[in-house]
Amino acid sequence: SAVISQKPSRDICQRGTSLTIQCQVDSQVTMMFWYRQQPGQSLTLIATANQGSEATYESGFVIDKFPISRPNLTFSTLTVSNMSPEDSSIYLCSVQGARGEAFFGQGTRLTVV
Amino acid sequence: LAKTTQPISMDSYEGQEVNITCSHNNIATNDYITWYQQFPSQGPRFIIQGYKTKVTNEVASLFIPADRKSSTLSLPRVSLSDTAVYYCLVVLLSGGYNKLIFGAGTRLAVHP
Numbered sequence: 001s002a003v004i005s006q007k008p009s010r011d012i013c014q015r016g017t018s019l020t021i022q023c024q025v026d027s028q029v030t031m032m033f034w035y036r037q038q039p040g041q042s043l044t045l046i047a048t049a050n051q052g053s054e055a056t057y058e059s060g061f062v063i064d065k066f067p068i069s070r071p072n073l074t075f076s077t078l079t080v081s082n083m084s085p086e087d088s089s090i091y092l093c094s095v096q097g098a099r100g101e102a103f104f105g106q107g108t109r110l111t112v113v
Numbered sequence: 114l115a116k117t118t119q120p121i122s123m124d125s126y127e128g129q130e131v132n133i134t135c136s137h138n139n140i141a142t143n144d145y146i147t148w149y150q151q152f153p154s155q156g157p158r159f160i161i162q163g164y165k166t167k168v169t170n171e172v173a174s175l176f177i178p179a180d181r182k183s184s185t186l187s188l189p190r191v192s193l194s195d196t197a198v199y200y201c202l203v204v205l206l207s208g209g210y211n212k213l214i215f216g217a218g219t220r221l222a223v224h225p
Contacts, residue, residue, distance in 0.1 A: 004156075035215075042217050043215040045212065045213070048212065094156070094213075100162070101147070101159040102211075104156025104158070105156055106156055107155070
Protein backbone atom coordinates (compact mmCIF):
# COMPACT_ATOMS: atom_id res chain seq x y z
CA SER A 1 0.00 0.00 0.00
CA ALA A 2 0.97 3.63 -0.34
CA VAL A 3 0.66 6.44 2.17
CA ILE A 4 -0.31 9.77 0.68
CA SER A 5 -0.14 13.09 2.48
CA GLN A 6 -1.88 16.17 1.21
CA LYS A 7 -1.41 19.76 2.30
CA PRO A 8 -3.34 21.77 3.23
CA SER A 9 -6.17 19.62 4.54
CA ARG A 10 -8.54 22.55 4.15
CA ASP A 11 -8.50 26.21 3.23
CA ILE A 12 -10.82 29.15 2.75
CA CYS A 13 -9.73 31.41 -0.08
CA GLN A 14 -10.83 34.66 -1.64
CA ARG A 15 -12.14 34.57 -5.17
CA GLY A 16 -9.58 35.54 -7.77
CA THR A 17 -6.68 34.07 -5.81
CA SER A 18 -4.83 30.80 -6.36
CA LEU A 19 -4.13 27.85 -4.09
CA THR A 20 -1.44 25.22 -4.51
CA ILE A 21 -2.13 21.77 -3.08
CA GLN A 22 0.77 19.48 -2.32
CA CYS A 23 0.76 15.69 -2.53
CA GLN A 24 3.56 13.58 -1.06
CA VAL A 25 3.78 9.79 -1.48
CA ASP A 26 5.89 7.48 0.65
CA SER A 27 7.17 5.54 -2.36
CA GLN A 28 8.20 6.26 -5.92
CA VAL A 29 5.38 6.11 -8.43
CA THR A 30 5.23 6.74 -12.13
CA MET A 31 1.75 8.20 -12.31
CA MET A 32 -0.13 10.45 -9.94
CA PHE A 33 -3.76 11.39 -10.39
CA TRP A 34 -5.72 14.44 -9.31
CA TYR A 35 -9.46 14.28 -8.69
CA ARG A 36 -12.13 16.78 -7.74
CA GLN A 37 -15.16 15.92 -5.65
CA GLN A 38 -17.83 18.59 -5.53
CA PRO A 39 -20.19 18.66 -2.53
CA GLY A 40 -22.39 15.57 -2.47
CA GLN A 41 -21.01 14.32 -5.78
CA SER A 42 -18.75 11.55 -7.00
CA LEU A 43 -15.11 11.93 -7.97
CA THR A 44 -14.09 13.47 -11.29
CA LEU A 45 -10.62 12.94 -12.70
CA ILE A 46 -8.88 16.24 -13.42
CA ALA A 47 -5.56 15.06 -14.81
CA THR A 48 -2.84 12.44 -14.81
CA ALA A 49 0.68 13.55 -13.90
CA ASN A 50 3.66 11.63 -15.20
CA GLN A 51 7.06 12.58 -13.85
CA GLY A 52 9.14 14.36 -16.45
CA SER A 53 6.34 15.24 -18.81
CA GLU A 54 3.33 17.52 -18.98
CA ALA A 55 0.18 16.38 -17.28
CA THR A 56 -2.68 14.95 -19.33
CA TYR A 57 -5.97 16.73 -18.66
CA GLU A 58 -9.46 15.31 -18.90
CA SER A 59 -12.21 16.94 -20.88
CA GLY A 60 -13.39 20.10 -19.17
CA PHE A 61 -10.12 20.77 -17.36
CA VAL A 62 -7.31 22.96 -18.72
CA ILE A 63 -3.75 23.61 -17.73
CA ASP A 64 -4.24 27.35 -17.28
CA LYS A 65 -6.84 26.74 -14.61
CA PHE A 66 -5.27 23.68 -12.97
CA PRO A 67 -1.50 23.73 -13.53
CA ILE A 68 0.23 20.64 -12.21
CA SER A 69 3.86 20.07 -11.32
CA ARG A 70 5.56 16.71 -10.97
CA PRO A 71 9.19 17.41 -10.06
CA ASN A 72 10.04 13.89 -8.87
CA LEU A 73 8.61 10.42 -8.36
CA THR A 74 7.16 11.10 -4.90
CA PHE A 75 5.68 14.57 -5.16
CA SER A 76 3.15 16.59 -7.14
CA THR A 77 1.28 19.85 -6.81
CA LEU A 78 -2.05 21.00 -8.18
CA THR A 79 -2.80 24.71 -8.37
CA VAL A 80 -6.35 25.99 -8.55
CA SER A 81 -5.99 29.35 -10.29
CA ASN A 82 -8.16 32.45 -10.31
CA MET A 83 -10.63 30.76 -8.02
CA SER A 84 -14.38 31.27 -8.02
CA PRO A 85 -17.02 29.84 -5.65
CA GLU A 86 -17.66 27.09 -8.22
CA ASP A 87 -14.19 25.74 -7.44
CA SER A 88 -15.24 24.91 -3.89
CA SER A 89 -14.64 21.18 -3.72
CA ILE A 90 -12.51 18.48 -2.23
CA TYR A 91 -9.36 17.88 -4.25
CA LEU A 92 -7.80 14.43 -3.99
CA CYS A 93 -4.45 13.04 -4.98
CA SER A 94 -4.16 9.35 -5.92
CA VAL A 95 -1.60 6.74 -6.90
CA GLN A 96 -1.99 3.12 -7.95
CA GLY A 97 -0.54 -0.08 -6.61
CA ALA A 98 0.78 -3.15 -8.38
CA ARG A 99 -2.68 -4.70 -8.75
CA GLY A 100 -4.15 -1.51 -10.14
CA GLU A 101 -5.81 -0.59 -6.87
CA ALA A 102 -5.90 3.14 -6.13
CA PHE A 103 -4.74 4.83 -2.95
CA PHE A 104 -6.00 8.28 -2.07
CA GLY A 105 -4.88 11.09 0.13
CA GLN A 106 -7.30 12.46 2.70
CA GLY A 107 -8.15 15.32 0.38
CA THR A 108 -8.01 19.10 0.51
CA ARG A 109 -11.32 20.78 1.27
CA LEU A 110 -11.37 24.12 -0.52
CA THR A 111 -13.95 26.81 0.10
CA VAL A 112 -13.90 29.89 -2.10
CA VAL A 113 -15.67 32.97 -0.79
CA LEU B 114 -14.65 2.28 -20.36
CA ALA B 115 -17.69 0.29 -19.22
CA LYS B 116 -20.40 2.30 -17.54
CA THR B 117 -21.69 1.02 -14.21
CA THR B 118 -25.11 1.35 -12.63
CA GLN B 119 -25.73 1.03 -8.89
CA PRO B 120 -28.61 1.86 -6.56
CA ILE B 121 -28.31 5.43 -5.33
CA SER B 122 -28.90 4.51 -1.71
CA MET B 123 -29.57 1.58 0.64
CA ASP B 124 -30.55 1.25 4.26
CA SER B 125 -29.70 -1.57 6.62
CA TYR B 126 -29.47 -2.39 10.30
CA GLU B 127 -26.58 -3.48 12.42
CA GLY B 128 -25.79 -7.18 12.15
CA GLN B 129 -27.47 -7.67 8.78
CA GLU B 130 -25.79 -8.76 5.58
CA VAL B 131 -25.82 -6.11 2.87
CA ASN B 132 -25.63 -6.89 -0.83
CA ILE B 133 -24.98 -4.07 -3.30
CA THR B 134 -25.40 -4.98 -6.94
CA CYS B 135 -23.70 -3.22 -9.81
CA SER B 136 -24.58 -3.55 -13.50
CA HIS B 137 -21.86 -3.31 -16.14
CA ASN B 138 -23.43 -4.64 -19.34
CA ASN B 139 -20.63 -3.45 -21.60
CA ILE B 140 -17.75 -4.97 -19.66
CA ALA B 141 -14.86 -6.05 -21.89
CA THR B 142 -12.84 -9.24 -21.75
CA ASN B 143 -9.83 -7.62 -20.07
CA ASP B 144 -11.80 -5.54 -17.56
CA TYR B 145 -11.77 -6.20 -13.83
CA ILE B 146 -14.42 -5.21 -11.31
CA THR B 147 -13.28 -3.13 -8.37
CA TRP B 148 -15.10 -1.71 -5.37
CA TYR B 149 -14.18 1.28 -3.23
CA GLN B 150 -15.56 2.61 0.04
CA GLN B 151 -15.61 6.28 0.97
CA PHE B 152 -16.31 7.71 4.40
CA PRO B 153 -17.15 11.40 4.83
CA SER B 154 -14.14 13.68 4.70
CA GLN B 155 -11.85 10.90 3.48
CA GLY B 156 -10.59 9.67 0.15
CA PRO B 157 -11.97 6.40 -1.26
CA ARG B 158 -10.48 3.17 0.02
CA PHE B 159 -9.99 0.04 -2.09
CA ILE B 160 -12.13 -2.85 -0.82
CA ILE B 161 -11.99 -5.73 -3.26
CA GLN B 162 -11.34 -6.65 -6.87
CA GLY B 163 -12.31 -9.61 -9.02
CA TYR B 164 -12.61 -10.97 -12.53
CA LYS B 165 -15.10 -13.81 -12.22
CA THR B 166 -16.83 -16.17 -9.75
CA LYS B 167 -16.22 -15.27 -6.12
CA VAL B 168 -13.54 -13.34 -4.27
CA THR B 169 -13.45 -12.99 -0.51
CA ASN B 170 -11.20 -11.00 1.81
CA GLU B 171 -11.36 -9.87 5.40
CA VAL B 172 -13.72 -7.03 4.56
CA ALA B 173 -16.17 -8.29 1.93
CA SER B 174 -17.07 -10.83 -0.72
CA LEU B 175 -17.52 -10.13 -4.39
CA PHE B 176 -19.79 -12.32 -6.51
CA ILE B 177 -19.49 -12.19 -10.30
CA PRO B 178 -21.74 -14.37 -12.49
CA ALA B 179 -20.46 -16.15 -15.57
CA ASP B 180 -21.59 -13.44 -18.00
CA ARG B 181 -19.84 -10.77 -15.87
CA LYS B 182 -22.52 -8.22 -16.72
CA SER B 183 -23.12 -7.57 -13.05
CA SER B 184 -21.44 -8.01 -9.71
CA THR B 185 -22.54 -8.03 -6.09
CA LEU B 186 -20.58 -6.68 -3.17
CA SER B 187 -21.54 -8.50 0.02
CA LEU B 188 -20.83 -7.00 3.45
CA PRO B 189 -21.41 -9.53 6.24
CA ARG B 190 -22.93 -8.36 9.50
CA VAL B 191 -22.64 -4.62 8.97
CA SER B 192 -22.04 -2.18 11.78
CA LEU B 193 -22.65 1.54 12.10
CA SER B 194 -19.10 2.14 10.91
CA ASP B 195 -19.95 0.63 7.52
CA THR B 196 -22.06 3.68 6.74
CA ALA B 197 -20.33 5.05 3.65
CA VAL B 198 -20.57 5.47 -0.10
CA TYR B 199 -19.62 2.37 -2.11
CA TYR B 200 -18.36 2.71 -5.67
CA CYS B 201 -18.27 -0.01 -8.30
CA LEU B 202 -15.69 0.49 -11.06
CA VAL B 203 -14.76 -1.48 -14.14
CA VAL B 204 -11.05 -1.19 -14.79
CA LEU B 205 -8.84 -2.33 -17.64
CA LEU B 206 -5.71 -3.85 -16.15
CA SER B 207 -3.26 -3.37 -18.98
CA GLY B 208 -0.01 -3.39 -17.04
CA GLY B 209 0.15 0.36 -17.21
CA TYR B 210 -1.77 2.90 -15.24
CA ASN B 211 -5.55 2.73 -15.00
CA LYS B 212 -7.79 5.73 -15.45
CA LEU B 213 -10.50 5.25 -12.85
CA ILE B 214 -13.93 6.63 -13.68
CA PHE B 215 -16.20 6.87 -10.66
CA GLY B 216 -19.95 6.64 -11.00
CA ALA B 217 -22.46 8.01 -8.52
CA GLY B 218 -21.93 5.20 -6.01
CA THR B 219 -24.33 3.70 -3.47
CA ARG B 220 -24.87 5.56 -0.23
CA LEU B 221 -25.29 2.92 2.49
CA ALA B 222 -26.80 3.96 5.79
CA VAL B 223 -26.58 1.45 8.66
CA HIS B 224 -29.03 2.04 11.49
CA PRO B 225 -28.90 0.85 15.12
